[in-house]
Amino acid sequence: MTTTAASASATAPAVRLRGLTRHHRDVRALDGVDLDFHAGTFTAVMGPSGSGKSTLLQCAAGLDRPTAGRVEVGGTSLEGLGERRLTLLRRDRIGFVFQSFNLLPALTAAQNVALPLRLAGRRPSRTEVREALARVGLAGRERHRPGELSGGQQQRVAIARALITRPAVLFGDEPTGALDSTTSREVLDMLRELVDRDGQTIVMVTHDPVAAARADRVVFLVDGRVAGELRAPTVETVTARMTALETGTATSATASGAPASPRTATSIAALTSIGTSASPGTATPTGTPASPSTTGRRSSC
Ligand code: ADP
Ligand code: MG
Numbered sequence: 001m002t003t004t005a006a007s008a009s010a011t012a013p014a015v016r017l018r019g020l021t022r023h024h025r026d027v028r029a030l031d032g033v034d035l036d037f038h039a040g041t042f043t044a045v046m047g048p049s050g051s052g053k054s055t056l057l058q059c060a061a062g063l064d065r066p067t068a069g070r071v072e073v074g075g076t077s078l079e080g081l082g083e084r085r086l087t088l089l090r091r092d093r094i095g096f097v098f099q100s101f102n103l104l105p106a107l108t109a110a111q112n113v114a115l116p117l118r119l120a121g122r123r124p125s126r127t128e129v130r131e132a133l134a135r136v137g138l139a140g141r142e143r144h145r146p147g148e149l150s151g152g153q154q155q156r157v158a159i160a161r162a163l164i165t166r167p168a169v170l171f172g173d174e175p176t177g178a179l180d181s182t183t184s185r186e187v188l189d190m191l192r193e194l195v196d197r198d199g200q201t202i203v204m205v206t207h208d209p210v211a212a213a214r215a216d217r218v219v220f221l222v223d224g225r226v227a228g229e230l231r232a233p234t235v236e237t238v239t240a241r242m243t244a245l246e247t248g249t250a251t252s253a254t255a256s257g258a259p260a261s262p263r264t265a266t267s268i269a270a271l272t273s274i275g276t277s278a279s280p281g282t283a284t285p286t287g288t289p290a291s292p293s294t295t296g297r298r299s300s301c
Pocket of ligand 1: 027028029047049050053054055056
């Protein structure tokens with residue numbers, strides 16, 4: 001990727017969050033988050049259950065409206081966008097995958113992948129769909145239905161569907177949370193390759209240090225605030241940082257990492273034992289992000 005591109009949007013981060021705040025009555029799900037996610041980078045977001053990870057992704061993806069603060073995607077501010085323009089921006093610029101794959105069981109892999117374009121009134125070419133599946137390592141599986149594919153393969157189809165519109169950013173809320181460790185590694189390898197080979201921007205919530213270590217950067221959230229970050233993470237450094245958060249001894253170990261507040265100390269168990277059951281409450285059956293008005297809330301993580 002070029003670093004000398006002249007257009008302003010080429011230099012703007014793929015996603016910019018400023019003062020992002022989301023309150024639910026007296027709960028501060030997000031409390032003034034400032035983050036940039038640069039194009040072609042892979043970021044993991046970690047934190048205890050209830051720390052605001054899903055809320056962060058949903059606000060950043062235009063699925064939920066913040067109480068205060070700004071979200072920009074590809075240089076476009078979501079603030080003030082009407083429902084229709086927000087829907088178009090979500091459809092064209094944002095990909096979202098969930099822990100549950102949300103594929104339509106009666107449709108083939110190719111038909112599932114083609115859906116977002118069809119919903120946009122386009123008739124995708126067979127080549128386009130075949131290439132999208134090939135990008136996630138599923139060449140030749142076009143005619144398989146979800147029931148004929150493994151969990152990892154189904155998640156790849158969901159990722160291909162999220163990427164068919166060539167979005168500025170792919171968000172994943174625990175995309176490997178329902179997969180066994182071998183399959184999870186395969187999906188992570190693929191996500192890594194999408195970043196390295198295609199310059200895809202990915203922001204992934206995970207509770208798994210092994211998954212987080214595949215990212216370029218890990219951002220830690222606690223009580224709706226950024227509690228530090230790690231660059232070039234390893235399983236060891238991620239685990240150590242979580243332990244530090246657990247004991248309240250985390251200090252500003254990186255230039256950009258804010259010290260964790262003592263009240264943010266949380267059980268390490270909460271960081272590592274998040275359940276894998278999740279409802280597809282934030283997705284329509286097509287996996288296209290739902291509108292804020294239809295966005296359900298998950299009771300888990
Ligand atoms: P995480 O994904 O890190 O587990 P969430 O973003 O789902 O955390 O939730 C952050 C906090 O906001 C939690 O305390 C959660 O209970 C609360 N919360 C999220 N959505 C709602 C809602 N719709 N109504 C009330 N509280 C909510
Ligand atoms: Mg969550």
